[in-house]
Amino acid sequence: MSDLDRYLQAATRDNTRRSYRAAIAHFEVTWGGFLPATAESVARYLVAHAGVLSINTLKLRLSALAQWHSSQGFADPTKAPLVRKTLKGIRALHPAQEKQAEPLQLQHLEQAVAWLDQEISEARAQQKRPQLLKACRDRALILLGFWRGFRSDELCRLEIEHVQARAGKGITVYLPRSKGDRENLGKTYQAPALLKLCPVQAYIEWITEAALVRGPVFRGVDRWGHLSEEGLHANSVIPLLRQALKRAGIEAEHYTTHSLRRGFATWANQSGWDLKSLMSYVGWKDMKSAMRYVEASPFEGMVRITDKPPSL
Structure with a gap:
């Protein structure tokens, strides 16, 4: 690993890096998507998991896809209006209260x-x-x-x-x-x-x-x-x-x-x-x-x- 790669790796927390790898694998292997992705395929991915995955999880998947495209030199499809509007619609139709850990009394x-x-x-x-x-x-x-x-x-x-x-x-x-x-x-x-x-x-x-x-x-x-x-x-x-x-x-x-x-x-x-x-x-x-x-x-x-x- 070069010094540049070492510093770039240190810029991202280990937990975030693992989450991103899992998200990319879910999109590409589990769901069967292709990389680099289009805005249409990302929107379909969101629709396929609407109501199944939480909004926060979907947002994490989008962040992972955005990071992958940026690091590989491709345009980021997650910024497209179609993707943003799809996520907004999912949030409106599948509202869910965020789960909180029980406070230790x-x-x-x-x-x-x-x-x-x-x-x-x-x-x-x-x-x-x-x-x-x-x-x-x-x-x-x-x-x-x-x-x-x-x-x-x-x-x-x-x-x-x-x-x-x-x-x-x-x-x-x-x-x-x-x-x-x-x-x-x-x-x-x-x-x-x-x-x-x-x-x-x-x-x-x-x-x-x-x-x-x-x-x-x-x-x-x-x-x-x-x-x-x-x-x-x-x-x-x-x-x-x-x-x-x-x-x-x-x-x-x-x-x-x-x-x-x-x-x-x-x-x-x-x-x-x-x-x-x-x-x-x-x-x-x-x-x-x-x-x-x-x-x-x-x-x-x-x-x-x-x-x-x-x-x-």
Whole structure:
């Protein structure tokens, strides 16, 4: 791979690249379309999947087709008025409410962490290192993901060299790149230490127990208690979260990693945060993105743990 190709590849996120490849394969192989495509064939493709695929999925397929034509030096058929009007008609005739991940309620966060605390105590007493490491890792990942509103890929890309945690004070995390950082300028995130459900203490206990000094923060643990050199894959975070919740007796099938982000946003909203502070803390650029994550109904039995972080 040439240096030019390497830089061009780095300009697109891995998840986006995989999604685009799958979209092109669906158009060309599954549906039987031809590339380069015409506006008429793209419109027929949309019609064939109207009401079957969501609007967002169709838009992703169009983006993949647009990127393929642009990279190959062909005119982009997705910009044609016929394609745009077809998509507009599909949206009008097949309205669908966007599915949202269930927000993780604070009472369920408390329940899950209490169970993980118990697992840690039992594993330490019984000298079961694999179970001890997994429970410590899961507790740190869930608490940091909730209180910082991180996405699964952001959690998986955390590097110990980019984290500064001080017990009783707070934690500072630097991410060189993220979904909202289109220019790849990097961003620093902070979270305070809490009296309960503390992400700072959970992080410190995890890296101390695992004896980690560099590299990925969250890693796989095999059945012998050996740590992987690689970070967790983003796709493994949802089953990890669901398994931890299920062990704590929580119905977990409707939870995803976005549940941590939505859970925090909803808690902050119900705790009196103004939208501007919430957007700044989580990293949303526009109000529409923020409102998608805020649950309108209040948490039942919610226990207030802390006020807004001092930085806000």
